[in-house]
Ligand SMILES: Nc1ncnc2c1ncn2[C@@H]1O[C@H](COP(=O)(O)OP(=O)(O)OP(=O)(O)O)[C@@H](O)[C@H]1O
C-alpha cells in the first residue's frame with residue numbers, strides 16, 4: 001500500500017513524464033491494432049477465396065504467435081533499428097494472429113445452408129460476402145479485436161527494449177534502479193488499461209451482438 | 216414451361232451418372248413432385264434448373280429460354296428456391312429476409328413493404344412477426360417465411376427441396392395441406408423434391424418417380440397409385456397404395472346428397488375417402504353420414520361407393 005502511495009505521488013509530481021509515456025503507450029498500441037486490422041481483415045477475405053492460401057497463411061501466422069513478444073522485438077531491432085516504429089511493427093505482428101484467424105474462421109464457418117439459400121436466390125459472390133458473410137462473422141472479428149487489444153497493450157510493456165518508450169519505461173527504470181514504486185508507476189496503469197479494455201470491448205460486444213445470440 | 220432434354224450429370228471422379236439422360240416436361244402452373252430413394256438424383260435434377268449445378272450434357276429450358284444462355288445469378292432471381300434447412304439469414308429480421316430478392320431487383324421500399332405484408336398473410340403468419348429474428352420463430356413458422364421469401368418477387372417458378380423434412384410429423388401434414396392451398400392460389404410452376412410418397416401424393420399434380428438418375432414413371436398421383444409402371448414403383452408407393460389413392464378424393468365429391476341417418480358414424484365432407492372408409496370400418500357399418508362445417512348432415516356415403524371409386 002505504501003509502495004502504491006509512493007507510485008501515485010510520483011505520478012502527481014511528474015505529470016508530464018507520466019502523460020507522455022501513457023500517450024506513447026496508447027499511440028503505439030492503437031496504431032498497431034489499426035495496422036493489424038487493415039492487414040488482417042482484407043487478408044482473411046483474400047484467403048477465404050483461395051482455399052490453398054488459407055492453410056499457408058494461417059500456419060505462418062500461427063507460427064508467429066508461438067514466438068514470445070520479446071523475441072519479436074529482438075528480431076525487429078536489427079531490421080528496423082530502434083524507436084517507436086519498430087515497436088509498432090512488432091506489436092502489429094503480435095496483433096495479427098488473433099485478428100486474422102478469428103476473421104477467417106468467422107467468414108468461413110457461416111452456416112452452409114445460409115450460403116446455399118443466398119446463392120440460390122441470386123446473390124453474387126460479392127453480395128454474399130458483403131451482406132451475409134461479413135455481418136455474420138462480425139462477432140468473431142470483434143472477439144479477435146478484443147484479444148489482440150489486450151495482448152498489444154500488455155505487449156507494449158516490452159517496447160523500451162528497443163527504445164519504443166511507453167509505460168514500460170517505468171518498469172525498465174524500476175527494475176534497473178531496484179525502485180519498486182517506479183515499477184508500479186508503469187505496471188499498475190498497464191494492468192488497468194488491459195483490464196479496462198477487455199471489459200469495455202466485452203460490453204460493446206454484448207451491446208452490438210447480444211440480441212442475435214439471445215432467444 | 217420447364218423442359219429438360221436428355222440431361223446428364225456426372226460429377227467429377229465418379230463412375231455412374233447422378234442424373235442419366237433424363238427428359239421431363241413440366242407444364243405451366245402445376246406442381247411436380249420428384250420422388251425416389253436417397254441418392255437417386257432428385258436434388259441434382261432440381262439444382263440444375265437454377266444452375267446451382269451445371270449439367271454435363273443436355274438442355275434445360277425455363278419459359279422457353281435455355282438456362283445456359285442466361286447469367287446464372289440473374290436467372291436465380293427469377294426462380295424461387297426453398298431448402299429443407301430453410302437457410303434464413305439469422306442477422307436479418309423476417310421483413311429483411313423476405314425483402315432479399317426484391318432488394319436485389321431494386322424495388323422501392325413502399326412496394327417491398329406492401330408485398331411483405333401480402334406474403335405474411337398468404338403463408339398465414341402475423342404481421343407483427345416481420346420485426347422478429349429467425350431465432351424467435353418455430354421451425355414451422357421459419358419454413359413459412361422461407362416460402363414467403365422465395366415467392367417475394369413473384370417468380371413464375373418455385374423450386375423446393377424437401378421443404379417439410381425438418382418439421383415434426385403432425386405439424387408437417389397440416390403445413391402440407393396449407394401449402395397445397397397456397398400453391399393453388401399463386402399458380403406457380405413448382406418442382407418439389409421429396410422422398411416421402413405421401414407428401415408427393417398430397418402436393419403433386421404430377422409425380423416423377425426416380426431411380427438411379429432416371430425417371431421410371433411420370434404421371435398423376437391417381438395413375439401412379441392405381442397403375443404403377445413396374446415392380447419398383449409398386450414397391451416404392453407401398454402396399455397400401457389403394458388406400459393412399461382414396462386420399463385423393465373428398466368425401467363430399469362421392470356422397471349421395473340427402474338428410475342422412477343419425478345412427479351412422481359421421482364424416483366430414485372435406486375429409487378424404489380413406490378417413491371415411493376408416494370411420495365406416497371402425498363402426499362396423501356399411502355407410503356413414505356426411506356433415507358440413509357446422510355439423511349439419513348433408514348426405515350419405517356408402518362403403519360400396521368408396522370401393523367403386
Ligand atoms: N457435389 C457432388 N459431388 C459428387 N457426387 C455428388 C455430388 N452431389 C451429389 N452427388 C451424388 O449424386 C447422386 C445423387 O445425389 P442427389 O443429392 O441428387 O440425391 P437425392 O436423390 O437428392 O438424395 P437424398 O434423398 O438423399 O437427398 C448421389 O450418388 C450423390 O452421392
Ligand SMILES: [Mg+2]
Pocket residue numbers: 257258259408
Ligand atoms: Mg436431396
